[in-house]
Amino acid sequence: MTAPKTLARIAGSLYLIVAGLTSFAGLVNTRIAESGDAAATADNIDTSATLFRIGFASELVGATAFLLTGMALYLLLKHVNQMAAAAMVTFVAVSVAIQSMSLLNQHAALTIATGQVYTGAFGPTGSDQLTLLFAGLQRDGYLIAQTYFGLWLLxxxxxxxxxxxxxxxxxxxxxxxxxxxLVDVFARFLAPGFGADISLFALTPAAVAELSFIAWLLVKAVRVPEPDTRVTAVAHSGPS
Structure with a gap:
């Protein structure tokens, strides 16, 4: 049986990988995809295809690490409340499934932007619009997955x-x-302009909480209660 401190540090290491890789992938997508500008988005993907592929791979590895993080924390915390631990890892699994499937849209955007056959079939404007469409679907798919990124924290x-x-x-x-x-997700879908304005404020508490939790897992691991030496001493001093 793996010791709690070991499980905690495994979970913390995996969680740190998740944070690093998904942040990198998000930064790549944000810099390359130009919202509302199909020609610029297609041109950026075409000229930065290698970086776009690295971002794709980073997010896929990050999603895998997130699933493993949930599994490690389940093993660490299932003794507290198995139903809550099962709910936690279920939310993680759902989010990873949606996130992974949405990566198909990112790959489609890359394929269209870098493939001359699509320009020939749909024309430059049609090809660019398809690239923007799939890039937008990937972004929206990630936003849907974020619903479960939030719910697992409960x-x-x-x-x-x-x-x-x-x-x-x-x-x-x-x-x-x-x-x-949850506020960030629903604000972005229901009122996109307002959602974009408040996104940083909505996500700051989650960022502080998750980074603090990662740091605690890596540095402190867990607080394991010390055995009560007084009770032990009384037990040993009793009648034989």
Whole structure:
């Protein structure tokens, strides 16, 4: 049986990989895809095809690492409440499935932007519009997956509070982060302009919570209660 401290550090290492790779992939996509400008988006993807491919691979590896993070935390925290731990890892699995499938749209955008056959079939304007369409579908798919990136923090926060392994404030921050993700998702879909304006504010609590949790997992791992030596001493001093 793997020790709690070892599981915690494995989870923290995987979570750090998730944060690094998905942030890099998001930065690449943001810099290359020009919202509303099909020609610029297609040209950027074509001229930065290698970087776009690296971003694709980074997000795929990050999604895999996220699933493994959820599994490691399930093993660490299932003794606290198995139903909550199962809900946590289910939300992770759903988010990873949606995120991975949305990467097909990113690959389609890359294929169209770099393939002359599509320019010949649809013309330069039609090809560029298809590239923008698939790039937008990838972005929207990631936003849908973000719903579950948020929801997994709710049972995780509960387990963190109840486990005794971590400061309770970490669990509270994770729960607040859950609602920050949900506000960001629904604001972006229901009122895109307003959602874009408040996105940074909505996601800041989640970023603070998750980075703090990663740091605790890596540095402190878990707080394992010391055995009560007084009880042990009384037990040994009793009648034989």
């Amino acid at each position: 049972p995780l926060g509960y387990l963190v509070v109840k486990s005794g392994y971590f400061p309770k404030v970490l669990g509270v921050l994770l729960v607040i982060g859950c609602f920050g993700h």
